Amino acid sequence: MKPSRRPQNPLFSSGPCAKRPGWSLEELDVSVLGRSHRSKPGKAKLKEVIDLSRAVLGVPSDYRIGIVPASDTGAVEMILWSVLGARGVDMLAWESFGKEWVTDVTKQLKLPDVRLHQSDYGALPDLSRIDFARDVVFTWNGTTAGVRVPNGDWIASDRQGLTICDATSAAFAMDLPWDKLDVVTWSWQKVLGGEGAHGMLVLSPRAVERLESFQPDRPLPKIFRLTKGGKLIEGIFEGDTINTPSMLAVEDAIDGLRWALRVGGLPQLIRRSEHNLEIVAEWERDSKWAGFLAADPATRSCTSICLRFTDPEVTAMGPDQQAAFAKRMAALLEKEEAALDVGSYRDAPPGLRLWGGATIEAEDMDAVLPWLDWAFAVVKAEMKG
Ligand SMILES: Cc1ncc(COP(=O)(O)O)c(C=O)c1O
Structure with missing residues (x-):
């Protein structure tokens, strides 16, 4: 089922990253x-x-x-x-x-x-x-x-x-x-x-x-x-x-x-970013198809959150097919305006990458995860069909 709620801000690129909440060009002193x-x-x-x-x-x-x-x-x-x-x-x-x-x-x-x-x-x-x-x-x-x-x-x-x-x-x-x-x-x-x-x-x-x-x-x-x-x-x-x-x-x-x-200086910026990672980690624990690329939890980034495939049918595919799978997911997410620029880096293993830095709102991180599940299911069905 397509999720009913979209992130308010679907920008999850790892650079340039989303502007701060409430940012507006008009507010800048020129x-x-x-x-x-x-x-x-x-x-x-x-x-x-x-x-x-x-x-x-x-x-x-x-x-x-x-x-x-x-x-x-x-x-x-x-x-x-x-x-x-x-x-x-x-x-x-x-x-x-x-x-x-x-x-x-x-x-x-x-x-x-x-x-x-x-x-x-x-x-x-x-x-x-x-x-x-x-x-x-x-x-x-x-x-x-x-x-x-x-x-x-x-x-x-x-x-x-x-x-x-x-x-x-x-x-x-x-x-x-x-x-x-x-x-x-x-x-x-x-x-x-x-x-x-x-x-x-x-x-x-x-x-x-x-x-x-x-x-x-x-x-x-x-x-x-x-x-x-x-x-x-x-x-x-x-x-x-x-x-x-x-x-x-x-x-x-x-x-x-x-x-x-x-917003409270460095401790609060760190807290915002770590909280975004926690939201993804909670989802990942139950995910049947995605896992962190970082093997050791102590090394998992709270900013560039990189996911790889764990679904056996997807991991059985070659790297090029997995990359095409991830690309198709990213394209669907973009078309739906649910998440933009979330494909993994061109030289990295195939998967998705969500930016979780301090400018990303926790509600948006929370809202994007069902969309990843949806996109995965759609692409897998396409693959089988
Ligand atoms: C770890 C790291 N080093 C260097 C760069 C390159 O940064 P810039 O494009 O600001 O030169 C990046 C960009 O994403 C990065 O993530």
Whole structure:
């Protein structure tokens, strides 16, 4: 039976993610649009993003926060290019974004001393094998596998290397132990539902020390340069961006951050997202056809919730047929306007992915699950017919 109730907001994409409840373009303050980002009010807006991000996330006062070009990818790559090579590096990857950073380090930077800790979709690599005398690069939440690290206990407090953490689908939905992290990055279009464009780059004092003491023997394009004459360009961390940002995206980021404070700050954002995961987990326990891609419940993401097929007739099919099955389900859900953009990532195992970040309302998560059951039943009947 087709469910009678649709989610009020059927947007479950894992990026760009749904806008905050009640968002409206008209509510954005557009007074600085058309003005220089280096004007006094323009720079104040950029600084406001930095200050609000610090306030919401509880970033320590001695950590720098900068707004950088090219979204999360820009933030990650500028730091890889700027600091790696001083030590050996341990690279962790368990889904496609982590693998991108492995490609950067092995095929582009061609660093000589790299150890890879990789695992297949659904599991984490063995975290006990990481050597913190070396630099360590990892994603906190693997968006395309729905697998996250359970906490920061595996990270050495007395490390000699730097920990570089891509937290783009974790920040604002998961606790990040700042004392264990030297570099943290994210983009705006994830948990707070902002716009793609700019990346956030957080540096611990140890990361700054590395930037100021190590000069990699490689060319750095202007948009990667964080130092000048061997000193950190402090302006980047006060709102003097390297190049021109979208002030509309900036305004929207401020809107998301203010909403975060209004709803109760980080604890409440985490609670909203974890509650969305609980709703799916309760449904999954009784599901005859779907299961979490993340095998260990402690590693299940509360933002990118990835589901695989468990129905024996579907799992007996080859990967291409399973992918076609999932695609057909996603198309039906879209046609019904019950759930948009819920197909799994193109390189991930076939299945569905629901975003459960803080901007997703629990009622909508609750309402979408019967639609998944309906779409599964329809496609299975089509397959048999
Ligand atoms: C873990 C992770 N890293 C990096 C990226 C790339 O982010 P962006 O498109 O903001 O550069 C994504 C996007 O989904 C991601 O989930």
